[in-house]
Amino acid sequence: MRDKKEIGRTGEKVSSIGLGTWNIINYDAAMDAFLYAYERGIDNIDTAEMYGDGRAEEFVGEFLRRVGRDNIFVTTKIMPQNLVSRDRAIASAEKSLRRLGIDTVDLILLHWSEPHLSLESQIKNLERLAEKGYTRYIGVSNLGVEELGIAQEATSRHEIVVDQVRYSVYDRRVERRLIPYTIERGITIQAYSPIERGAIIGDPVLRRIGEKYGKTEVEVALNYLITNPNVVAIPKTEKKERIDLFVGAMGWRLAREDIEEIRRRVESRYSIEDLEGES
Template sequence: MEKVRFGQTDLEVSIVVLGTWVTGGWLWGGADDKESIKTIHRALELGFNFIDTAPVYGFGKSEKVIGQALKEWGNRGDIVIATKCGLEWDEKENVRRNSSPQRIQYEVDQSLKRLGVDCIDLYQVHWPDTQTPFEATMQALQKLQESGKIRYIGLSNFSKEQISACLQAGPVHSLQPPYNIFEREAEKELLPFCMENGIATLGYGGLCRGLLTGKFTGDEQFAKGDLRRFDPKFKPDRFKQYLKAVDALKKLAAKYDKTVAQFALRWAIQQPGLTTVIAGARTPRQVEDNAGVSDWRITEEDIRKVDEILEKHIKTPVGPQFMAPR
């Protein structure tokens, strides 16, 4: 797996990050813990050294499973762990934003315990909390740095203006925005801004909730609790548009003897301003497919063809806004 310097940090990370929302099972129709651990181990064997998670992924479950996988692996070595803070939930699984210093201090200790580590490499505010001054949030994160509980500070789902406000209060080492072939809002302001300010980026949703794997036919019935039941992209009319685009992308990927998923991840990596791309995996086989992103390039001509495919097939594009918590 190719490695890259992560912004202005001293971290050398794999260009594909193992995403673990599915590991927690919540909003993904459940998860098999043993299979998840096998998947994490296979990723490490293949050279993935960057794992992204969050407490809200299964309400602690994803972090616990990663902690168990690391324990069984036996040697953390250069494995980089990124998790998040700033969301809280109740017994009914209602999630809301809370980036108060008190919440952050509570969360970091819980995450360290679940992950079984002494220090978190990258600690990210999951969603901006406009009820808490950004300065207060940043000060709390800097205190965690000084205490040795975290190494670097990241933001997720923040706008350019919100990042700027945080920068006035302290260093921001990374941003995690949604980004894939179908969701490209970050290209307008966020990626250029991050390039200008030396902020590393992790584009999440690299396979767009599975759309870019090419596995869907359009007849799928998603189980109760699966977030794709609420995703506008998976509603009948739009679903057909996106699947036509995926079919065309498959033909483009075949030129490189690659799957459409591998092509989609490689496309993301080649975009200006993107440092790494996050791809989830439920099974070892899926992570093996995601590993096929290294050591090849898409031509500029075919990069342009991607834009032509989107313009031809997707008449009513829609972003990932439905995922934003209160």
């Protein structure tokens, strides 16, 4: 499947659809699903220290041993409270690496920003993890344009390569400012909750558009996101039979008129007021 996107300006290319690991219930079933996804060309996985209290990272570690570390681009995330000091950041990253069973992760993100903690110092501590060789690249999550600008200013040797944010056909707030901003600056958006945790299933507009292409609403919803040049989506499933819908979102693109129709007719769950000042 040749549908790949560069992460930031790193030169690293990953499949336009990756896999998330939040809220896995049956890890054995999930392993079957992830192995199948790998066979079908999905090569990037998102996890976090907080998912399943570390169990998700252990799962990803086992997956890496099965498919070969170098074949997967692994993203993990550190909670803001673990980035308040250099020592805490190092201890946290070491625990993540131990669970993952590797020496270096591909990308570590600040999971979200806490208003009462200094964003600059968290980013500096994140950068120290790259300097120590614990991660190849750094990035952020849940940051809007202003905070992302502050994060970028706080770096000295490592660029912010990713902002991972909520983005779906039902939540298009990031389209207004964040996507244009990140395109201009060579930052990749990793779209989380891209199928709204299953809520897009049965959407009549997506379904009808999909009929033209022989695609389902899941494939249309994911394809809509990756029509943006810098967006990679990271849906989650632990069911092997649902992987085909993620894979089927790649390798083609919705026509301009269908993208416009989604913008016009698929109702956003957020009001226009929410857009102001949002990411």
